[in-house]
Amino acid sequence: MEFSAMVAHESDSGIVLTKQQVDEDFLGPGDVTIKVHYSSANFKDGLAITPGGGVVRKYPIVPGIDITGEVVSSEDDDFAPGDQVVAHGYGIGVTQHGGFAEYARVPAEWVVKLDGLNTRDAAILGTAGFTAAMSVQALLDRELTPETGAILVTGATGGVGSVSIDILSGLGFEVIASTGKTDAADLLAEIGANEVIGRLPEDPEAKLRPLSKARWAGAVDSVGGRSLAYVLSAIGYGGTVAASGLTGGTDLPATVMPFILRGVALVGIDSVALPIEKRRELWGRLGNELRPQHLSVIESYAPVTEAERVLHAIQRGTHSGRTVFGVAGEF
Template sequence: MEFWAMVAHESDSGIVLTRQQVDEDFLGPGDVTIKVHYSSANYKDGLAITAGGGVVRKYPIVPGIDITGEVVSSDDDEFAPGDLVVAHGYDIGVSHNGGYAEYARVPADWVVKLEGLSTRDAAAIGTAGFTAALSVQALLDRGLTHEAGAILVTGATGGVGTVAIDILSGLDFEVIASTGKTDANELLSEIGANEVIGRLPEDPAAKLRPLAKAQWAGAIDSVGGRSLAYILSAIGYGGAVAASGLTGGSDLPTTVMPFILRGVALIGIDSAYVPIEKRREVWAALGKELRPQHLSTLERYAPVTEATTVLHAIQSGTHTGRTVLGVAGEF
């Protein structure tokens, strides 16, 4: 079997993503072979085609940390030809060929059957939306309800931020969206944000206080750094922050005050190595009670052959929402 793939290669000028015909041996090990319908564009995929990006262990590789499609063969009884599935995380697109190809092969314990979602819906949600769902679930598990007060979402125009706003709004939370993009108010309001504010803290040079006036019951943060430190100081008693990113830096210049005087919880969110049973539970919820209501608003579409352009937009900070990359029929 021969098929088309977008393959990242090292070259003298950096990492180049090229359209290439490959054979079945290129798929690598795995129990489940998937005909890929869609993948998506993520910041991590952008790093995979960036020299010194630090995520890919060895080239050449097919990027695409999200895979959605139809099972064509399986050595595991859990899956049968025709099953619609999603696979993401683990080593996909990092050291194991990912979704930017007509076919993918992965271990069965990386695969989730879709319930209540199409393969395109699942690609629109993708790793970013799954991370958002994990973050929302973490706040719910903490005991936060919509009666507790507003939830802040930082990095609000990104993949995690937009889906988090959409899910929280569907659960009747008051949502405050924080973004540096002044032209995003209409979109963020449309998907459920009750208020849109700028980046935090408002004065980037201001000295951070150990405790600020309590403003939010909780937060979903994909920025980190000084922004996260400021947010922690302004969370109300018994609140929580689900943190999944560090675009604002990995340092956290905070004190123990929010934790010991207000009982605030800082919950780290990892999506790459979530155990498969938990992963399947969250995806089932994404097809039901945590289902985003505005995927068609958040989603953009591009053929996978245009992945380089989309990924550069994500890295430059000009991209908003989620881009589904069509694979089937696009080569």
């Protein structure tokens, strides 16, 4: 069997992503072979085609950390031909060929059977949407409710931010969206934001205070850095911040004051190595009570052959929402 793939190669001029015909042996080891319907655009995919990006150790590689599609063969009894599935995290797209190809092969313990979602919806969600669901679940686990108070979402136009707003709004929370994109207010309101504010802190040059006036009951943060430090200082008593990003930097210039004087919890969110049973359980909730209501609003579509263009937009910070890459029928 021969099929098409977008393959990243190292060259003297950097890393190039080119369409290539490959055969089944190219796929490598795995229990489940998937006919890929869709993948999606993620920051990590952008790093995979960036020299020194730090996520890929060996080229060539098929990027695409998100895979959704249909099982065509399986050596594991839990999956059968025709099953609609999603796979993401672990080594997909970085050590194991990912979703930017007509077929993918992965271990069965990386695969989730879809319930309540079709493959396109699952691709709109992808890693970013799953990270958002993990973040919201972390707030719920800490017993935050709509009655507790407003929830802040930073990096609101990104994949994690936009899906978080959608889920939180659907659960009845008041949502405050923080973004530096001043033209995004209408979109954010459409997906459920009650208020849109600028980047945090409002004065980027101001010295951060150990504790600020309590403004929010909790937060979903995908920015990190000074922004996260400020957010922690402004969370009310017993609040929780779920942190998953570092676009604002890896340093955290905070103090222990929010933790020891207000009982604030900082929960780290990692969707890459989450055990498969927890992953499958949360995907089940994403297809049911946590299902976002505005996926079509945050979705953009592009054929996978245009992946490089979209990933460069993510790297430049000009990308919003979630871009789904059509794979089946797009080569």
